[in-house]
Amino acid sequence: MDLRYSGTMGMISEFAASELPKDYYANLLSEIKEINKKLNAFNVVNEGISSGFPFSVKDNICVKGFEATAGSRMLKGYIPPFNATAVERLLAKDYGFVGKTAMDEFGFGSFGINTDRIARNPFDTDRVAGGSSSGAAVATAILKYHVAMCESTGGSIANPAANCGVVGFTPTYGVISRYGLIDYSNSLDKIGFMARKAEDIRTVLDVVRGPDKRDTTSVDRQITGVKKSRLYIIKGTLEKVDKEVALSFSKFIDKLGSEGYEIKEVSVEDIEKSIPAYYIISMAEASTNLAKYNGYKYGLKNENFVEQYNDFFTEARANFGIEAKRRIILGTFVRSANVKGRYYYRALKIRAKIIERMSAILQDGFIISPTLPMKAPKLEEAQRLPPVKAYMSDFLNIPPNLGGFPHISFPFDYIDGLPIGAQIITSHFNDYALLDFASEWEKQFEYRFKYNLGSL
Amino acid sequence: MEGLPIDSLCKVSRIALTEEEKARMEKELEEILEYFDSISDVDCDSYDPAYHPVEIQPKFREDEVEEYISADEMISQTKTYRFFVVGPKI
Amino acid sequence: MKIGLEVHIALPTKSKLFCGCSTEQTELPNSHVCPVCMGFPGSKPVLNKKALEVCLSVANALKCKLAESTSFIRKTYFYPDLPKSFQISQLDQAVGTDGRVIIKTSAGSKEIRITRVQLEEDPAKIIRGEDYTLIDFNRAGVPLAEIVTAPDISSEEELSSFINELRSILYYQGVDINKELKADLNISTTGDRVEIKNVTGVKNLLDAMRYEVSRQEELARNGHEIHSETRSYDESKMETVGSREKESAEEYGFIFEPDLTVYDTSWAVLKEPVIASRIAEEYSKKYNYSEGTIYDLIKFDMKALEFIDSAKERYSMQSVVGCIELLKKYDLMSIDEASFEKVLKALDSGISLDESKIKLLISGKNVEERHLNDEIIEDIIRKEIGDAEKFKEEYARNPKIINFIVGKVVKEYGASPGYVAEKIRKMLNL
Numbered sequence: 001m002d003l004r005y006s007g008t009m010g011m012i013s014e015f016a017a018s019e020l021p022k023d024y025y026a027n028l029l030s031e032i033k034e035i036n037k038k039l040n041a042f043n044v045v046n047e048g049i050s051s052g053f054p055f056s057v058k059d060n061i062c063v064k065g066f067e068a069t070a071g072s073r074m075l076k077g078y079i080p081p082f083n084a085t086a087v088e089r090l091l092a093k094d095y096g097f098v099g100k101t102a103m104d105e106f107g108f109g110s111f112g113i114n115t116d117r118i119a120r121n122p123f124d125t126d127r128v129a130g131g132s133s134s135g136a137a138v139a140t141a142i143l144k145y146h147v148a149m150c151e152s153t154g155g156s157i158a159n160p161a162a163n164c165g166v167v168g169f170t171p172t173y174g175v176i177s178r179y180g181l182i183d184y185s186n187s188l189d190k191i192g193f194m195a196r197k198a199e200d201i202r203t204v205l206d207v208v209r210g211p212d213k214r215d216t217t218s219v220d221r222q223i224t225g226v227k228k229s230r231l232y233i234i235k236g237t238l239e240k241v242d243k244e245v246a247l248s249f250s251k252f253i254d255k256l257g258s259e260g261y262e263i264k265e266v267s268v269e270d271i272e273k274s275i276p277a278y279y280i281i282s283m284a285e286a287s288t289n290l291a292k293y294n295g296y297k298y299g300l301k302n303e304n305f306v307e308q309y310n311d312f313f314t315e316a317r318a319n320f321g322i323e324a325k326r327r328i329i330l331g332t333f334v335r336s337a338n339v340k341g342r343y344y345y346r347a348l349k350i351r352a353k354i355i356e357r358m359s360a361i362l363q364d365g366f367i368i369s370p371t372l373p374m375k376a377p378k379l380e381e382a383q384r385l386p387p388v389k390a391y392m393s394d395f396l397n398i399p400p401n402l403g404g405f406p407h408i409s410f411p412f413d414y415i416d417g418l419p420i421g422a423q424i425i426t427s428h429f430n431d432y433a434l435l436d437f438a439s440e441w442e443k444q445f446e447y448r449f450k451y452n453l454g455s456l
Numbered sequence: 457m458e459g460l461p462i463d464s465l466c467k468v469s470r471i472a473l474t475e476e477e478k479a480r481m482e483k484e485l486e487e488i489l490e491y492f493d494s495i496s497d498v499d500c501d502s503y504d505p506a507y508h509p510v511e512i513q514p515k516f517r518e519d520e521v522e523e524y525i526s527a528d529e530m531i532s533q534t535k536t537y538r539f540f541v542v543g544p545k546i
Numbered sequence: 547m548k549i550g551l552e553v554h555i556a557l558p559t560k561s562k563l564f565c566g567c568s569t570e571q572t573e574l575p576n577s578h579v580c581p582v583c584m585g586f587p588g589s590k591p592v593l594n595k596k597a598l599e600v601c602l603s604v605a606n607a608l609k610c611k612l613a614e615s616t617s618f619i620r621k622t623y624f625y626p627d628l629p630k631s632f633q634i635s636q637l638d639q640a641v642g643t644d645g646r647v648i649i650k651t652s653a654g655s656k657e658i659r660i661t662r663v664q665l666e667e668d669p670a671k672i673i674r675g676e677d678y679t680l681i682d683f684n685r686a687g688v689p690l691a692e693i694v695t696a697p698d699i700s701s702e703e704e705l706s707s708f709i710n711e712l713r714s715i716l717y718y719q720g721v722d723i724n725k726e727l728k729a730d731l732n733i734s735t736t737g738d739r740v741e742i743k744n745v746t747g748v749k750n751l752l753d754a755m756r757y758e759v760s761r762q763e764e765l766a767r768n769g770h771e772i773h774s775e776t777r778s779y780d781e782s783k784m785e786t787v788g789s790r791e792k793e794s795a796e797e798y799g800f801i802f803e804p805d806l807t808v809y810d811t812s813w814a815v816l817k818e819p820v821i822a823s824r825i826a827e828e829y830s831k832k833y834n835y836s837e838g839t840i841y842d843l844i845k846f847d848m849k850a851l852e853f854i855d856s857a858k859e860r861y862s863m864q865s866v867v868g869c870i871e872l873l874k875k876y877d878l879m880s881i882d883e884a885s886f887e888k889v890l891k892a893l894d895s896g897i898s899l900d901e902s903k904i905k906l907l908i909s910g911k912n913v914e915e916r917h918l919n920d921e922i923i924e925d926i927i928r929k930e931i932g933d934a935e936k937f938k939e940e941y942a943r944n945p946k947i948i949n950f951i952v953g954k955v956v957k958e959y960g961a962s963p964g965y966v967a968e969k970i971r972k973m974l975n976l
Contacts, residue, residue, distance in 0.1 A: 080581075173510050291630070294624065297533075308544065312544035334492070335799040336799050348505030387488060513807070517594050521567070521568045
């Protein structure tokens with residue numbers, strides 16, 4: 001492992017410079033398993049981990065030889081015969097795979113509740129961890145030396161990172177290969193990372209990023225770190241979030257202003273339409289991606305071979321969760337011949353418009369906002385929320401995700417002991433700038449954690 | 457605004473809903489569809505559909521045979537019969 | 547009667563359309579498979595450059611307008627042979643559109659329009675069992691060209707001619723025409739269009755068409771309307787049957803394939819189209835020889851065309867064709883041009899050749915004239931001609947028919963074509 005020193009020492013550097021006790025990993029595993037009973041961060045742990053800086057993998061990213069369920073009953077028992085490229089690249093650099101983390105089924109969810117074993121917020125186990133990379137966020141919040149490989153389609157990294165008080169980074173679409181990522185929505189999915197220090201994310205990003213011959217959509221582009229001195233707030237943002245969050249965020253903004261950033265309000269025409277557009281596109285693609293799960297090739301198996309194939313498939317597919325069924329039905333609808341123009345095509349045009357508008361703004365500033373409109377909700381609250389309300393609550397995270405813009409979330413305050421995150425967006429391929437921003441912030445703000453498993 | 461043809465959508469996507477699920481879903485889907493309909497007034501005709509958020513350059517494979525994963529591994533998780541994968545009858 | 551075809555042909559590539567698995571035929575099921583072609587979660591397609599190039603070349607040979615930019619869509623439906631439950635195929639930006647094939651029938655020339663040529667992946671192969679299906683994914687992901695015609699075909703003769711012509715064009719593009727042709731037939735007579743799906747092989751296509759047309763005509767005679775439906779062809783009964791699967795109205799719900807992108811095509815190197823029928827017509831006029839004979843010789847045999855081209859300026863077509871027919875008879879077509887020249891020269895000079903003589907020539911030795919048995923030659927001529935008066939009448943109308951008889955005699959006996967032609971003229975006072 002190579003020692004890297006920069007403005008803020010990362011956990012990887014600290015770990016590499018430390019002497020590990022003989023049974024470090026055995027102890028780590030037993031600590032994890034114990035706390036997992038309460039927090040459900042991991043779907044499966046790697047009993048064989050014996051070296052390397054620990055990294056976890058969201059359960060929709062394939063690790064050869066380990067169950068990949070993507071949080072779904074439909075993939076129970078599926079053991080991928082290959083590694084995702086991103087995983088392969090980390091393993092090649094001797095990082096230590098520690099386990100698969102819990103998530104909403106196939107990525108469908110913003111709270112982590114759409115799955116059998118629900119991950120719990122380490123700050124308050126009655127509250128959600130966020131979604132869909134819920135387990136990744138929990139793991140990062142409890143393990144001292146660890147990075148989480150996770151994934152975002154509509155905000156699934158920023159959301160749980162903010163809820164669990166860790167740094168969550170989503171790169172530009174195409175920067176990290178999607179080969180081996182179990183698809184939710186191919187034109188929106190991005191692999192990313194969570195960690196306790198932005199520096200660590202930068203380290204693993206550099207290992208994992210770059211073109212992959214197995215993924216046509218992995219791009220060959222330079223990543224820049226151009227700092228912007230202006231911070232844009234989209235008009236109306238603070239009116240739409242909880243008062244306590246707005247108040248705290250305003251103080252945060254003032255602080256940044258005093259440190260030299262120019263704060264400016266900006267309007268983005270039709271930005272609120274990015275949410276329905278996002279759901280239309282993602283559900284359309286998801287409904288095709290989920291068609292392959294029909295009970296005879298991998299995962300859950302239907303044994304009823306007396307049934308004709310239509311009934312056989314339908315019986316197997318009854319094992320999707322209710323949110324998955326909802327999205328399959330809607331997704332099938334929005335791309336059906338007679339309404340396609342109104343929904344699927346229109347949504348794609350709106351994506352083009354939003355990207356153009358946001359790109360123009362991001363030329364000379366970052367966009368900043370609270371990551372979420374409120375602190376982590378209680379589990380029952382989240383479960384009672386009607387789906388359409390849940391979709392609407394993603395309004396802060398969806399625009400950068402729809403546009404494939406890199407964005408980062410990091411804690412900037414605690415309210416009633418619960419972490420509150422800020423989200424920064426920059427232009428395509430200016431990913432390093434966000435990590436630099438967060439690293440700068442870490443010089444003056446220490447993130448708090450309730451657990452520190454694997455401490456040395 | 458026309459309602460969702462739930463029954464035919466379920467048939468096409470091979471998703472069976474229980475009576476309970478169906479009753480619950482009808483209202484939820486109606487609300488979501490109404491929300492989707494809010495995009496109808498967006499001025500976007502001058503835009504081409506963005507199939508990807510960034511430009512994806514064409515990338516090809518050369519016509520060469522690659523032995524990637526062993527065939528044994530590939531069928532190790534399915535029900536097989538004399539190396540065929542067993543599927544439902546047609 | 548309006549008939550259209552949707553033909554699927556496997557393209558000649560070493561590896562599959564979206565992955566590096568081999569396309570080679572093999573007895574062992576599921577031996578050329580990987581996560582991509584078996585549709586495993588997380589796998590992604592990457593386009594085979596050669597497959598696109600060959601498809602463009604085929605489209606060009608069918609006189610299509612070629613797409614400057616081509617892209618793919620997902621066609622989603624459920625069937626055990628479809629690994630991802632969607633097929634990656636094409637829609638708006640297909641490789642080629644607006645092409646045509648010229649066919650010849652007894653009524654003359656006709657243009658059959660090619661609506662589109664598109665590139666897509668083959669589903670897996672399935673074997674129907676009683677309580678299950680057996681699936682072999684070796685075929686899944688093989689690159690296919692789908693060739694769609696307008697419903698311009700209006701008789702069995704035209705259908706047969708079209709299939710022949712199409713196979714010849716494809717043959718010269720490098721497609722393996724020994725692999726059986728797979729097509730859907732669209733047939734309308736008095737009413738709606740009926741689709742006959744998945745008919746394999748030329749014979750079955752003609753049989754299915756014949757059956758379906760008479761079925762429709764019978765219905766019409768009895769006062770029934772013909773409604774749009776999908777049927778399949780039962781080879782054993784030689785009948786088309788209503789689809790036993792309740793056509794659960796599949797909604798394909800096409801979307802742009804988001805794991806792929808838009809591909810420009812200007813880099814492609816196209817294989818020169820060879821239209822055997824056009825060449826046969828040209829040579830027939832230019833070299834005064836039967837068009838039909840030349841066409842039959844070269845349509846699925848590029849070696850024969852090579853030989854003809856190497857010698858047509860210097861020898862009579864009669865001799866050239868005669869020589870080729872002899873070589874085919876003795877299965878010696880794999881020789882090189884120089885050897886062909888040797889055999890041709892000997893034949894043309896009047897030496898009558900048998901298998902051993904030909905082999906001697908090829909190996910570089912000389913041969914001597916063999917004593918021709920005139921009686922035998924005359925017997926064969928008489929046998930082939932049949933009714934002499936009738937032959938004379940036909941000859942008066944079309945002198946080229948003599949070539950046909952000459953060819954048969956040469957094939958059977960091996961005498962020089964010139965000699966045989968002279969003999970015939972003498973015998974019949976032509």
